Amino acid sequence: MAGELVFMMGNFRAVFPADRRYAANHTWARTESGGAVRFGLSAYAARLLQEVYFLEWSMDAGATVREKDEIGAIESAKANAALYAPMAGIIARFNDAAMADPSIINKDGYGDGWLFEMSGDASGTMDAPAYVAHLEASWAKAQALLKGQLR
């Protein structure tokens, strides 16, 4: 399909809309009409985490962060992960809806399940084909392990 790319994680079809960019830490980035860059988890990250039930931010909106600064934590039935800033800039706001009910990240990760908005320079992100190529390059290794680790 024109509007999206697909990457097969085993039997799981991870879909990546081409209308946005992707960061190496498996978040998507899309510039909103007001100029803020909105971030959310890519289908790849959401699939690895599976059902997210806990989301927490370690800073308030308005904080200035460097790329890779730890900004929060996420937990699912299968996994824990700290979350890191995908780029340098200011965290403009967090998605209250995802805070209130993190399951929205799995249900509508590219839409209402977005995580936060930042202002800053997002030019370090990749377009969808580059991101999928990045996944392809690392998948062979991931596959055997994920089969054992995740059901």
Place this chain on the structure above:
Amino acid sequence: MKKLTVVISESPGKDPRKRELEANILAALVGQPDVAVSVVPHLYDLNEDHAGALFLRSVNGPLLVLAWLYPRGIHWTLDRLGVKGRVGQTQLKRASDEDDKNDGGKDDKPRLGAANAPARTIWSLDFQDGDTAEAHVQEIIRVAAQVKAAVKLSAAEAVPVAISSPPIQNLKSKIGNPPARRWYPVIDYSRCANCMECVDFCLFGVYGVDDAGRILVESADNCRKGCPACSRVCPENAIVFPMHRTPALAGAPGTKPGDLKLDLSQLFGAPSALDLADKERDAELVKDGREAVGPPKRQPCCDLRPKDALDKLMDALDGERL
């Protein structure tokens, strides 16, 4: 009739709630016919010739040790003190723990196993696995009953006649004075594959090799207080720092290879466990007035393709599973 020897290892601090739990358990056990109870200072702080360690080594029948450590930390700290035996199954669990039946690796890789472990059993109970004295006392009585039944069954054989019965202790006083606090790694030989990664990694000479070629913690007190770096490089998760605040490093149940909740932090851009280990070690080197050595040749410099976060994650998982 053979009794179960119960040794209470006191908490290292002065937390009155901990002291109270210890005292209540002790009081309840004193009247029990099938147990002989003694008290030693915090097990982890004992060195080999502390009176408490001598006492523990003098017990060669069934032994149950209650301490403020995870059971795996207790078992391998005892092993290190020369108090050896098979792992006894206990039924107390922290509410958050699920299933920790399997205490070894899942694969076929040969593990070192404890050296010269006799056939007797050692049960390790963590004080933190029960809020009330009753829960612990019940479990101890259950184990004591099991010991009694086993002794009856095999009355004629198995039990050597000349078992030294532990010296009778004055219950008001514990064996030996509280020693200074210590910090060192303890090896879980049921997991260790003798790969020597830890010897190569630690630059403080903590690890050594015995005459049989087995890895051992040779100079425990050379270890840098608070440093857990080598436990992160051990591919088998065999290095336990029983007093570390991170449960996975302190030997918490359910933290055997492949049994952890996946930590996907690397996926989202975190420094990997190996990077963290290098940083921790470097910090200790600098504190010691030496030079940081940075990351080793682990990732060869000729590997030009930059490793991405996911690759690192998979490396970490790879290391844990194999």
